[in-house]
Amino acid sequence: MAPYLFLCLFLFFPHLYASFSSSESHSCSSLIQFKDSFSITKDASWYFDYITGLKSYPKTNSWKEGTDCCSWDGVTCDHLNAHVIALDLSCSWLYGTFPSNTTLFLLPHLQKLNLAYNHFNSSKIPSEFGRFTSLFYLNLSNTWFSEVPSQVSHLSKLVSLDLSSRIDYSGQVTIDKHALEGLVHNLTEVRHLFLDGINMTSVNAHVFMNLSSSLRSLSLAFCDLQGKFPKNIFDLQNLNLLNLRYNQLSGQIPRSLGNLLQLTHLHLSGNQLSGQIPLSILNLTQLEYLEISENSLEGSIPDEAYICHLAILVNSPNF
Ligand SMILES: *[C@@H]1O[C@H](CO)[C@@H](O)[C@H](O)[C@H]1NC(C)=O
Ligand SMILES: *[C@@H]1O[C@H](CO)[C@@H](O)[C@H](O)[C@H]1NC(C)=O
Ligand SMILES: *[C@@H]1O[C@H](CO)[C@@H](O)[C@H](O)[C@H]1NC(C)=O
Ligand SMILES: *[C@@H]1O[C@H](CO)[C@@H](O)[C@H](O)[C@H]1NC(C)=O
Numbered sequence: 001m002a003p004y005l006f007l008c009l010f011l012f013f014p015h016l017y018a019s020f021s022s023s024e025s026h027s028c029s030s031l032i033q034f035k036d037s038f039s040i041t042k043d044a045s046w047y048f049d050y051i052t053g054l055k056s057y058p059k060t061n062s063w064k065e066g067t068d069c070c071s072w073d074g075v076t077c078d079h080l081n082a083h084v085i086a087l088d089l090s091c092s093w094l095y096g097t098f099p100s101n102t103t104l105f106l107l108p109h110l111q112k113l114n115l116a117y118n119h120f121n122s123s124k125i126p127s128e129f130g131r132f133t134s135l136f137y138l139n140l141s142n143t144w145f146s147e148v149p150s151q152v153s154h155l156s157k158l159v160s161l162d163l164s165s166r167i168d169y170s171g172q173v174t175i176d177k178h179a180l181e182g183l184v185h186n187l188t189e190v191r192h193l194f195l196d197g198i199n200m201t202s203v204n205a206h207v208f209m210n211l212s213s214s215l216r217s218l219s220l221a222f223c224d225l226q227g228k229f230p231k232n233i234f235d236l237q238n239l240n241l242l243n244l245r246y247n248q249l250s251g252q253i254p255r256s257l258g259n260l261l262q263l264t265h266l267h268l269s270g271n272q273l274s275g276q277i278p279l280s281i282l283n284l285t286q287l288e289y290l291e292i293s294e295n296s297l298e299g300s301i302p303d304e305a306y307i308c309h310l311a312i313l314v315n316s317p318n319f
């Protein structure tokens with residue numbers, strides 16, 4: 001009788017089966033193995049403490065083998081089947097080369113992964129990251145990695161991608177031209193794209209002409225981008241933030257800037273932009289922060305800009 005009862009339970013309440021299964025403990029040991037491939041050292045996250053004034057701590061210190069990892073600091077599971085769906089080990093003092101065979105890749109259900117502000121010692125981001133096809137959030141900012149693999153463009157569900165690097169490390173992270181093309185082409189859902197500090201010396205800025213119209217934030221500071229920026233950017237009407245600081249972009253700021261009605265932050269300092277600031281800037285009624293210094297711009301910002309939006313901060317020696 002008893003075995004029958006169990007069978008019925010599993011048939012009608014399949015989630016019970018999951019909680020008895022070993023998939024959960026497999027995920028837990030994968031996480032432990034992942035953690036064990038790094039040393040834990042405060043220096044790995046010092047930059048976070050430095051810029052935020054907060055105190056980082058190793059989240060993995062509370063991880064105890066033999067306990068349910070769904071309750072561990074930084075780990076989130078799906079209630080139904082106990083799959084690990086989110087891992088936030090940002091600012092957790094992880095130091096060392098990122099192993100390409102890490103057990104992290106045995107967690108295929110991950111939807112959110114944040115490893116920002118750890119120190120991966122100039123290792124390449126393994127191409128196996130391309131297997132995380134369920135990811136909608138990936139954050140590897142300020143992790144001292146050296147190369148973005150083209151497989152990142154397989155993560156077509158990404159809504160947020162942050163691969164930005166701190167300024168004094170900028171130029172050290174490389175991305176292949178085709179990888180960048182693939183990324184722009186495939187990430188059709190992306191809303192927040194932060195690629196600051198990635199060396200794009202060998203990339204034509206035109207690669208960015210077909211970005212997703214869902215985009216809210218585009219940040220490409222210190223990328224060493226050359227030439228004219230594609231006009232299509234000014235058709236991305238949902239943009240709140242456009243940061244192109246410190247590249248080598250030339251040409252004029254197009255009138256179509258006035259299409260970006262949602263824009264709150266515009267950073268164009270440190271380029272070779274020329275000509276007049278288009279009057280259409282008056283259209284940007286949401287603008288809170290404007291940075292255009294260190295360019296070859298002529299004329300001045302229309303007075304109305306000051307009157308209409310008092311919050312504008314004009315950080316420019318030209319005016
Ligand atoms: C960090 O990289 C250096 C230079 O490649 C290497 O000698 C060192 O062993 C690496 N350290 C770790 C913990 O991976
Ligand atoms: C990964 O590879 C290294 C050597 O290449 C090996 O020592 C280690 O056990 C492997 N790790 C896993 C989880 O397979
Ligand atoms: C990435 O993580 C860091 C640290 O938690 C955070 O400051 C940053 O805003 C994150 N980036 C995105 C795009 O969420
Ligand atoms: C960017 O990469 C190029 C090679 O593609 C290299 O010559 C240049 O020095 C790098 N820039 C920085 C700032 O490291």
Ligand SMILES: *[C@@H]1O[C@H](CO)[C@@H](O)[C@H](O)[C@H]1NC(C)=O
Binds near residue numbers: 133153154155181
């Ligand atoms: C786009 O993503 C799919 C899988 O999600 C992949 O098969 C394809 O190669 C990707 N295309 C590019 C250009 O990366």
Ligand SMILES: *[C@@H]1O[C@H](CO)[C@@H](O)[C@H](O)[C@H]1NC(C)=O
Binds near residue numbers: 207209
């Ligand atoms: C952008 O899209 C257009 C139309 O689909 C296409 O002709 C063009 O080659 C694309 N440009 C890039 C740089 O991908």
Ligand SMILES: *[C@@H]1O[C@H](CO)[C@@H](O)[C@H](O)[C@H]1NC(C)=O
Binds near residue numbers: 256258259280
């Ligand atoms: C200003 O915004 C309006 C929509 O409110 C738009 O129709 C117009 O083209 C914009 N003007 C310029 C110069 O961009």
